[in-house]
Amino acid sequence: MRKASRARAWKCADEAANLIGCTNKFEGNSNYPDFKHLMREARKAFAPHYVIVSRHEATVKWLKEHDEFADAEIVSHITPEQAHSKIIVGNVPLNIAAEADYVVSVEIELAPEERGKELDYELIAKRAKLVPYVVKRKEL
Structure with missing residues (x-):
């Protein structure tokens, strides 16, 4: 050769x-x-551009332990313009999710008395799951 x-x-x-x-x-x-x-x-x-959107320290800690999110940018809030063409990791309003390539939602089943409280790392690590969604805006 x-x-x-x-x-x-x-x-x-x-x-x-x-x-x-x-x-x-x-x-x-x-x-x-x-x-x-x-x-x-x-x-x-x-590489995919992941952005973790969360105000919760324990959630961010748990997400950063996942290899694919280890280098992700972390923000507490995001605008639709900032979400454009990114992969959002966290729970965001639908209008923002529609701008992202897709959203990886952090889902935790909680009892009514657990809602509205800051969750600790152990509970998140034990019960949270990641679920990807593609959200598209539809004209009426």
Whole structure:
């Protein structure tokens, strides 16, 4: 198999870097671009953008323990404009959910006397479940 020329390798790496918005680097002592670095940057650039929306510390702690949400942005409130094209993790109004790519709802079955209280981490860890929803606005 024929190796690519150095100029061709750099051209390809430059195009990839421009697409994902990063810079090229050398690979160790080589004169070739660091394609492993580009792959890591591409994975970050095209990874789903999760946003945890919650005012509850215990819920945020529990969600951050899930690998897919470990690097998620955390906000206490979100607008429809901020939700656009994101994956929302938490419970938000339908008009905001309709702007997101989808919503991962944190669902916990509570007895009437448990409602309206701050829930502790142990209860959330034991009883919460994550349920994804796609919400679409429909014209009447």
